Amino acid sequence: MTKKRFLLAAAAGLVVVSGCSSAGLKAGSANDSKQRTVKVMFAESPSQKVNNGSPIQNEIARLMNIRLEYEPIAASNYGEKKKILLATGHLPDIVQIEKQDVNDFASSGVFLPLMDYMNRGLMPNFKKQWDALPDLKRLTVDGELYGFPAIARNEAKNGFGPVIRTDLLEKHHIPLPRSFDELLTALGKLKQLYPDSVPWPIRKGTSQLLAAAAYMMGSGYNVSGGMYFDKDVEGGKFVYGPATPAFKQVLAYFQKAYSMGVLDPDYPVTTQQQWTEKLTGGKSFFFLDNSGFGLNFTRDLRKSVPEGTFQVMPIPAYKPGSARAQLYPTTFSGKMFAVSSKAKDPEALVKLIDWMYSEQGSNLMNFGVEGVHYTLDDKGQPQLKKSYVDRFVRAQPTPYYALYSDLGCCQLSFTPWYSNTMSQFQIEKMTGNWDALNEQYWQIVASDPAYGEQVMEPPLTKQEAARVQEINNRLNFILNPEYDKFMMGLKPIGEYDAVIASVREQGAGELESIYNSAMSRMIR
Incomplete structure (x- = not known):
């Protein structure tokens, strides 16, 4: 977007400069007042290091004086x-x-409530998303919104999925596994063939493993607790996964995988870097996580093993005729950006973030400066400039992550309306990293009927949210030390029945009632 077009948009109320000064909306006045500094805290991915002073930050400073x-x-x-x-x-x-932070802390007054700003017409760009995506109302507590949700823009379908070294299956005449039992058999054979290997490594510990795998195996879990929506239970309801016999079977499966030497013995403490090194260094052959990693792992693996290939599998069945998986949300990513209730001039911050939901704002936050980093095609869609992309052809960890880090853009940055696969595909094609493996990968995911959309949690009242926090804290305290004891075989799996009884007595059933009542209330 040119400066002239940006300032025209600003005059229409799409942007705000520091202090909401009306003079700041006039061309040429960006430096008339003292520049405001706004501090933003978010999680830094090891794949995309934060570059403070990025082109996007500099452009916002130039145009908005923030x-x-x-x-x-x-x-x-x-x-x-x-x-x-x-x-x-x-x-x-x-x-x-x-969302869990909203449930846990909204009543403390730490977050700025947003509904009044939207009702007063100060969030026109976000209001369009709000009206178009009814599920966003599930993010409220007592009808109040406390954070701006990160929403995907033109996202391709993807999700947690099983990825395996297909070259090794072919080399050793091992059939592609169609069930989780067959998967364990295949990985067991590879362990026998390569005794020093750790066929199935994990990153980020036990919670990540259970969050990725439990639903596919017939139960469910999420990293903040055990509550999940199960479409196959009584026509669809919220279930506290760890308090069910189905979850016991998940733990039994991992206990067997661990005893066979298939599951990495260091799985509770393996970092993402160590996980990556095991897979790309030829020590490990399978993972169940963000399946898109397999494309990058293949390229790194082929530096030492030219025929090495990681490819996503169709979702294995957890019982005969039953395979299921959840797509990553193609609208709401799961994270939100909240304004502190103590922030100075909160209206300015609300307007700033709202502008990021405009097409102009989203283009800047995902593709950089028009004419410098991208141009618009004949449909008005941003296309990264090849001259810019070419700078990252050999960059690590991947060309697209390196470019995202340089720009300060996209899903892993401070980007409320974010691009992920939309820009990734452009970069991979421009850098020559899009090949038959990519085509096959996206076709497998798109055509697999096992994938389904996630169901977001229903909106709770403040009283319900406080009770949920209390029960979750109690149950997590009980459960978190137990999972590894069963998975490592330190406890016989039969003893998990006592754990189920204990957590149901300590509030698992009440949690299910709260969530399902809230769901019924929402759809009435």
Whole structure:
């Protein structure tokens, strides 16, 4: 977007400069007042390092007189750091949160309520998303919205999926597994053939493994607790996964995988970097996680193993005739950006974030400066400039992550209406990294009927949210130390029945009632 077009948009109310000064909306006045610094805290992915002073930050400073100062926290520590700040109320101006944080902390007054700003017409761009996506109302507590949801833009379907070394299956005449039992058999054969291998490594510990795998195996789990929506239980209802016999079977499966030497013995403590090195270094052959990693892993693996190939599999059946998986949300990503209730001039921050939901704002936040980093095609859609993309052809960890880091853009940055696959596809095609493997990958995912959309949690009242937090804290305290004991075989799986009884007595059933009642109330 040219400066002239931007200022015309500003005059229409799409942008705000520091302090909401009306003079700041006039051409040529961006430097007439003192520049405001706005601090933004969010999780930093190891794949995309934060580049403070990025072209996007500089352009916002030039056009709006607002300097965004990013305060990245390593993703592995973000949850703990965030909860400490939320509990003490010492927040930066804007902070990345999730729905559970809203449930847990909205009543404390730490977040700026947003509905009044929207009702007063100060959030016109977000209001379009709100009206077009009814599920966003599920993010409220007592009808109040406390954070701007990160919403995907033109996202291709994708999700947690099983990825395996198909070259090794072919080399050793091992059939492609069609069920989880067959998967364990195949990985067991590879362990026998390669005794020093760890066929199935994990990143980010036990919660990540269970969140990725439990639903596919007939139960369910999420990283903040055990509650999930199960389409196959009584026509569809919320279930507390760890308090069910189905979850016991998930733990039994991993206990067997661990005893066979298939599951990495270091799975509870393996970092993402170690996980990547095991897979790309030829020590590991399978993962169940973000399946798109397999495309990059293949390229790195082929530096030492020319025929090496990681490819996503159709979702294996957890019982005869039953296979299921959940797509990543193609609208709401799961994270939100909340404004601190103590921030100075909150209206300016609300208008700033609202502008990021406009097409002009989203173009800047995802593709950089028009004419410098991208141009618009004949349909008005942004297309990255090849001269810019070519700078990252050999960049690590991948050309697209390196470009995102340079720009300060897209899903893993402070980007409320974000691009992910839309820009990734452009970059991979321009850099020559789009090949038959990519085509096959996206075709497998798109054509697999096992994938289904996730069901978002229903909106709760403040009283319900407080009770949910209380019960979740109690149950997590009971359950978190138990999972590894069963998975590692330190406890016989039969003893998990006592755990089920205990957590149901301690509130799992009440949690299910709260969520299902809230769902019924919402759809009435």
